Amino acid sequence: MSNIAGKAYAMNVITPIPWYKVWLNRLIFWAALKIPNVLNGLLTLSLIHYARWVIIPRDKFPRLDPSQPKEDLNYSYMLFFSNFNGSWDQYVDSFTFAIPSGLDLFWKMNVKYPKSVPLTPFHNYIQHNQIDTAHYYNAYPMAASNDVKSAKNVKKALIDFNAASSNKSPDEFLEDYNKLLNQLQNDFGEMRPTPIVSLAAQAVKERVMEEQRQSH
Amino acid sequence: MTQNLDLTDIQGNIVKAYGSSGFFKARYLFLRVDDGDKGRDFVGAITSKVTSANEKLKGDDALTVTTNMAFTYAGLQALELPTASLVGFPSDFVMGMSKRKDILGDDGPSDPKYWDKIWQEKVHIWISINGKTSDVVEERYQWILQQIKATGGVTLLRGHCGEDGNGNAVDDLPYQDASVLYEKDGVTPTAKEHFGYTDGIGDPVFDGQTNNAARVIGRGKLTRSGDWVPLATGEFILGHVDEAMEYPQTAPRPDLLSNNGTYMVYRKLHENVGTFNKFLDEQSKDYPGGKELLAAKFSGRWRDNGAPLVHTPDNESKAEWDKKFAAADDATQKRMLTDFTYNEDISGAKCPFSAHTRRINPRGSLEYGVKDAFHTPGALVDRRRILRRGLPYGKVKDETSDKGNHGIIFMALNADIKRQFEFVQQQWINYANDFKQGNDKEVLLGNHSSKDPGKVVLQVEPGSGKPPHFVNNIPRLVETRGGDYFFIPSIGALKLIAGGLVDPT
Numbered sequence: 119m120s121n122i123a124g125k126a127y128a129m130n131v132i133t134p135i136p137w138y139k140v141w142l143n144r145l146i147f148w149a150a151l152k153i154p155n156v157l158n159g160l161l162t163l164s165l166i167h168y169a170r171w172v173i174i175p176r177d178k179f180p181r182l183d184p185s186q187p188k189e190d191l192n193y194s195y196m197l198f199f200s201n202f203n204g205s206w207d208q209y210v211d212s213f214t215f216a217i218p219s220g221l222d223l224f225w226k227m228n229v230k231y232p233k234s235v236p237l238t239p240f241h242n243y244i245q246h247n248q249i250d251t252a253h254y255y256n257a258y259p260m261a262a263s264n265d266v267k268s269a270k271n272v273k274k275a276l277i278d279f280n281a282a283s284s285n286k287s288p289d290e291f292l293e294d295y296n297k298l299l300n301q302l303q304n305d306f307g308e309m310r311p312t313p314i315v316s317l318a319a320q321a322v323k324e325r326v327m328e329e330q331r332q333s334h
Numbered sequence: 335m336t337q338n339l340d341l342t343d344i345q346g347n348i349v350k351a352y353g354s355s356g357f358f359k360a361r362y363l364f365l366r367v368d369d370g371d372k373g374r375d376f377v378g379a380i381t382s383k384v385t386s387a388n389e390k391l392k393g394d395d396a397l398t399v400t401t402n403m404a405f406t407y408a409g410l411q412a413l414e415l416p417t418a419s420l421v422g423f424p425s426d427f428v429m430g431m432s433k434r435k436d437i438l439g440d441d442g443p444s445d446p447k448y449w450d451k452i453w454q455e456k457v458h459i460w461i462s463i464n465g466k467t468s469d470v471v472e473e474r475y476q477w478i479l480q481q482i483k484a485t486g487g488v489t490l491l492r493g494h495c496g497e498d499g500n501g502n503a504v505d506d507l508p509y510q511d512a513s514v515l516y517e518k519d520g521v522t523p524t525a526k527e528h529f530g531y532t533d534g535i536g537d538p539v540f541d542g543q544t545n546n547a548a549r550v551i552g553r554g555k556l557t558r559s560g561d562w563v564p565l566a567t568g569e570f571i572l573g574h575v576d577e578a579m580e581y582p583q584t585a586p587r588p589d590l591l592s593n594n595g596t597y598m599v600y601r602k603l604h605e606n607v608g609t610f611n612k613f614l615d616e617q618s619k620d621y622p623g624g625k626e627l628l629a630a631k632f633s634g635r636w637r638d639n640g641a642p643l644v645h646t647p648d649n650e651s652k653a654e655w656d657k658k659f660a661a662a663d664d665a666t667q668k669r670m671l672t673d674f675t676y677n678e679d680i681s682g683a684k685c686p687f688s689a690h691t692r693r694i695n696p697r698g699s700l701e702y703g704v705k706d707a708f709h710t711p712g713a714l715v716d717r718r719r720i721l722r723r724g725l726p727y728g729k730v731k732d733e734t735s736d737k738g739n740h741g742i743i744f745m746a747l748n749a750d751i752k753r754q755f756e757f758v759q760q761q762w763i764n765y766a767n768d769f770k771q772g773n774d775k776e777v778l779l780g781n782h783s784s785k786d787p788g789k790v791v792l793q794v795e796p797g798s799g800k801p802p803h804f805v806n807n808i809p810r811l812v813e814t815r816g817g818d819y820f821f822i823p824s825i826g827a828l829k830l831i832a833g834g835l836v837d838p839t
């Protein structure tokens with residue numbers, strides 16, 4: 119079990135919200151998507167792969183099978199689901215420092231939400247309502263979201279460059295090549311395994327690898 | 335200024351860097367506590383001479399020598415602090431620096447197994463002596479030796495690498511000496527380190543530290559209106575409100591033990607001067623701006639006078655800046671060194687994303703030009719600042735060689751080692767996702783590997799059609815040779831510890 123895979127951390131937080139306030143929260147989500155710049159802060163936090171908020175009405179809580187009895191719930195729930203780079207602390211810290219009012223807006227209808235500043239009550243709230251990740255697969259464990267964006271930029275630019283410049287004279291080719299490098303100058307970062315997210319997670323990983331080595 | 339700090343209670347090294355007040359010589363001692371009772375007597379004896387932040391450092395009746403004291407977690411255990419207090423310390427401090435090596439990137443030649451021998455010992459107490467001359471440092475050192483003899487219960491640990499009186503390399507010195515570097519005349523002190531860079535210009539400023547608003551420019555936190563204001567005191571001193579509007583959560587109980595104290599990271603950093611000079615010469619052969627501009631691109635400041643690259647991105651603008659700087663008064667000079675942000679250079683064309691100063695303090699530029707993206711421009715920066723209190727050590731005898739004992743005694747003070755020092759070291763020096771540069775490490779301090787040397791990109795003006803400059807084959811320029819994490823108590827707390835009176839109930 120781990121919330122960590124490669125450079126990514128998976129966070130699931132599920133918080134109760136009074137059913138009669140759900141419409142207000144939906145209105146807030148709707149407005150956030152409609153009004154320009156509201157999500158600028160979130161989008162600028164480049165450590166985030168994605169963040170999603172979903173409201174689960176109290177009579178729509180998923181069941182694994184129709185035979186599973188329906189629960190009689192007092193609350194509706196808000197599921198917050200995110201993958202990001204770095205540790206839990208780094209992520210929650212960045213969130214509260216960068217976009218405290220945005221967080222307060224999205225969670226303000228939720229039961230016992232303490233506001234995002236000061237930090238410790240917010241930390242405790244997230245931790246109390248977080249559900250650990252039982253299974254987590256990461257296809258590109260060395261990639262942060264910025265690496266994926268850069269790789270896509272490089273790929274597209276190279277294909278375009280090849281189509282436009284491959285038959286040019288050496289001088290023109292060089293000029294185009296230099297332009298290409300200029301265009302991609304912030305997409306050349308190395309992609310390597312470090313940094314480790316936590317010493318505890320690292321120790322678990324090393325034990326598992328050691329066991330695998332011994333069983334071969 | 336809104337804070338009135340109890341300067342008589344706060345140790346002097348927290349509020350001021352002694353080096354900039356004319357204390358050019360320092361000696362660091364490390365001791366083991368063998369007996370709790372006698373050890374506490376020793377702490378009490380030293381406490382009588384511990385320098386508070388209220389002492390006068392400049393002027394006629396000023397001090398000529400200072401003494402400060404701090405403890406490792408093992409040290410506080412050995413001095414028999416109650417368990418209910420000990421459990422309140424944060425796990426990074428409890429573990430100590432060598433066990434954090436995978437976070438800090440202390441691998442290869444920086445691995446703790448190669449550190450000075452003293453770090454194999456049980457280090458419990460750190461005592462620093464800073465003096466205006468070597469003589470007063472020696473005098474205070476002799477006084478401390480007398481206290482060790484008088485109380486017993488503690489052992490001064492040997493095992494620092496350095497030189498004996500005859501200039502021979504030894505590995506069992508009982509102390510670590512440090513000193514500012516001097517001009518070639520051997521008399522004029524400088525703020526330089528062994529690679530030739532000017533050090534310690536942009537140290538942060540916190541609330542209560544200074545009444546001089548001009549000192550806050552470029553050193554506090556950047557507000558939305560573009561002004562600089564002091565950082566919250568709690569970022570650097572326990573028992574005060576921090577940038578998250580709460581008291582630091584790293585404080586052990588009782589408050590009397592933690593208030594007005596802080597945490598210190600002590601690191602002995604060896605500088606590979608020969609490798610650096612060779613690397614700079616080789617790389618500058620095909621760098622269009624020449625050797626000194628390239629050296630500035632590594633650091634973010636020019637080596638000769640610390641001019642910030644953001645305002646002096648090429649040789650022409652540097653010449654202009656130098657003229658203005660030479661004609662300016664002291665206050666204007668200080669302002670010219672610190673009054674800038676990287677928002678003036680979002681593309682990195684002037685000061686690249688790999689430059690040391692940009693990495694350790696991005697100066698409110700992590701919004702990448704997105705208007706009002708965050709609550710404040712410095713939202714991702716203000717909780718990652720550290721006070722640097724250190725001095726160079728040793729002398730470079732052969733500028734073509736890495737051998738010898740010379741480098742920097744780096745001391746960083748912060749309220750939360752993990753959130754501040756370790757974050758900067760791991761995420762910003764040895765990694766660059768926040769700068770959108772993948773795993774490219776900072777040039778000077780990064781833990782580059784000889785098997786797999788690093789590279790960085792020196793950005794150029796976007797849309798100019800010019801290619802960026804690639805710096806390849808970056809070797810390990812700085813190696814860790816020792817260190818640990820320490821708790822610097824207030825003077826009141828020192829007295830409680832000495833008296834065996836710490837009681838968290």
